[in-house]
Every structure is written in C-alpha cells, then in structure tokens.
Amino acid sequence: QKEVEQNSGPLSVPEGAIASLNCTYSDRGSQSFFWYRQYSGKSPELIMFIYSNGDKEDGRFTAQLNKASQYVSLLIRDSQPSDSATYLCAVAASGGFKTIFGAGTRLFVKA
C-alpha cells in the first residue's frame, strides 16, 4: 500500500464547475497535510496546508481533512482553464520537512 494515494485521473470538469480532488494516507502519525499544484515542466507550488480536522478555505480553494478516515480533499470552485495542472497531495509527520507525496491527479478544465 502506498503511503499517500490519489486517483491519477485525468479529472475533467467544465469551466465554472467545482473540481473535487481526493487523497488518502496510511500513516496515522501524520500531522500536516498539503496540496500542491504542478504545471507541466514546472516545480510544485503550495496551494494550501491544513492541520486540523474540518475545512479550511482560501479564495476558490477549500481543503478538507478527516483524520479518523485518513482522508484529505481539495475543492476548487469556479474552475478556470488556468487551473489545469497536476495536483499533488502531501503529508508530513512532526519533526522537520519529510514530506511524502502522492502521485498526483491531473485536472483538465474545459473552456
């Protein structure tokens, strides 16, 4: 079993729709949870991080964490073609920056 699992996609949504990206993790000791976006040929860039159960909103993005179910999700509202990218879920235990990444979900937003 992989430590961080994501549906590889591709996930295709029309412009203006909500894109829902999901991730599960295996290490119950994980403390920090991250979503990164990576455009083709570019480096990952941090979208959001979340530590506590529940929702965290930042603009069009909402991260959701359920530690009991070991589940993290990212919702993108009003999706735009510029949101088309690979979205990486990552988790880290406490004590430094040993971050374990999922394989990523490719998102396509159709204009």
Add this chain to the structure above:
Amino acid sequence: KAGVTQTPRYLIKTRGQQVTLSCSPISGHRSVSWYQQTPGQGLQFLFEYFSETQRNKGNFPGRFSGRQFSNSRSEMNVSTLELGDSALYLCASNAHDEQFFGPGTRLTVL
C-alpha cells in the same frame, strides 16, 4: 526576496560517473529538502538538512548523499550513476510549514 536557486539546470552524465547538484535556499531559511521526481515514481523524498545537520532521510541507497553549509546552501551528490537515476531533482527551501521549490536540475544518465 530571491527565490530558490538550483544549479546546474541540466546535466548529462554517463553510467558510473558521479554528480553534484547545488541548491541555494531563500534567505533566512535554514532547512532544505531534496526530492527526486520521475514519471514512474513521482516525487520521492531524499533527505532534509537543517542547520548543517541531516534531520530526515528517505529510502534511497547510500550512493545518494548530501550536505549543508553554514550559509544554508546545500549540495547533493550521487555516486556511481545508474540509468535509473535519470530524473528531475528538486530542492525545497523550508520555513513555517511551507516548502518553496526551486526550478530543479534535470539529470540524464546515458
């Protein structure tokens, strides 16, 4: 504020050679992490350095090593290169639970 710098950006080596990659983090950041990214395995954690000490290590063979200098610049070294070491090597500058990735070094092993 300058971003993360990685040099060189591209590198071609042959099997059996060794290579050294360099990373300069964001000014003031004391932690640097290294990752290998390949199409098959995705982003994999190599190691993390904090104040010149290795704080965390991934599951890579001993051919992969690193170090950090007093100015927080970091280097990673891969000895006895194998074809499978061809990858994008990313350095991240870390602070306050955020990681800022550099542009990466694309290593090709022939």
